[in-house]
Amino acid sequence: MARRPLLVKRQGICYNTGKSSRVPTIIFYVKGGMLVWQETVSVPGPYDFDLALDRLQLDPLHAVDLENKSVKVPVVTDGQRLAVEVKSIGTLENPSFVVRGRDEQLKEAAIGRVAEIFRWDDELINIHAHFQTTDLKPIFDEHYGTPLVLDFEPLGCLLKCIIHQQLNMAFAIRLTERFVHAYGEEVDGVWFYPDAETVAALTVEQLREMQFSGRKAEYVIGIGKLAAEGALDFKKMKNSSDAEIEKQLIKIRGVGPWTVQNFLMFGLGRNNLFPVADIGIQNALKKVYGLEQKPAVPEMEQWSKPWEPYLSYASLYLWRSIE
Known part of the structure; x- marks a missing residue:
């Protein structure tokens, strides 16, 4: 007969010493009258969570604690909003994390979403090896183990992309922060972007008061309406090809x-995207190749061929090289 996992109670905390391949330790305890779950997750190295946090903290909407090596992540599952804390307790080569949240019934879905956001299934060692024979080797060596972390919410990601269009980074960040603080929701110290119905109900005048341009306000509200109507189905997009998604999105105003x-x-975490029109990538390539002016698109397309099928990582590391 198999032995049951040993349960040890200590100061009101119940430790389950049972093991699993994913979570060595499971802990449940009460905080503020509500049950809190905690799990430890180990992932393949290298994985530099410090560098991931360094990039995340550029956005003031992110609840990043650099000293504690942690971040609180807004997770929406089964229509509920919950803050999930992710804290690094491992090393670059042997990364592991404590993941903590409320509502034990949503635990599996929350951990699954966190794993998706932080790309814990990507084998960064193979991606790093791919670039060792390319012109980007020095950048990949400098930023070794940097993961491509997703935006926390798909709708929020699309709205942020619209808001950031043709703006300098500092103002784009301020404008996005105003938008989320005004119409989003704060849960346990974590900010959630407004849901589709909230965005759809906004007026152009409301956004103009925040210094949105008239057209950009229309674009944002239009995205909200499409999402609220179900015409933009982010769950369905997970099973669609890049080309199918592009065909759908490119028809939308803005x-x-x-x-x-x-x-x-x-x-969506697709690995092979290279935005040649991005000014940051152009400036980074200018630096990599020692150019006097920004490269032309045909040059960028030619240089990037050896970087496939990891163009998204090439883009990320190029951005990191100038941030």
Whole structure:
């Protein structure tokens, strides 16, 4: 007969010493009268969570604690919003994380979403090896183990892409922060983007008061209406090809190739996107190749051929090289 896992109670905390391949330790305890779950997850190395947090903290909407090596992630599952804390307790080569949240019934879905956001299934060692014979080797060596972390919400990602269009980064970040603080929701210290119905009900005048342009306000509201009506189904997109998604999104007012590519990369986690129109990537390549001016699109397309099928990682590391 198999032995049951040993349960040890200590100061009101119940430790389950049973083991699993994914979660060495499971802990349940009460915080503020509500049951809190906690699990430890190990992933393949290398994985530099410090560098991931460094990039995440560029956005003031993210609840990043660099000293504690943790971030609170907004997760929506079964229509409920919950804050899930992810804390690094491992190393670059042997990464592991404590994942903590409320509502034990939503635990599996929450951990699954966190794993998706932080790309814990990507084998970064293979991606790093791929670039060792390319012109980007120095950048990949410098940023060794940097993961491509998704935006926390697909709708939020698409809205952010629209808001950031043709704006300098500092103002784009401020404008997005105003938008989320005004119409989103804060749960346990974590900000959630407004849901589709909330965005759909906004007026152009409301967004103009925040310094949105008239057209950009229309684009944002239009995205909200499409999502609220079900014409934009982000769950369905997970099973669609890049080409199918591009064909659908490019028809929407305010959505161009740059927006589609960034959404595919950071909203859905697609690995082979290279936004040639992105000014940051152009400036990074100018630096890599020692150019006096930004490269032309045909040059960029030619240089990028050896970087496939990991163009999204090439894009990320190029951005990191100038941030």
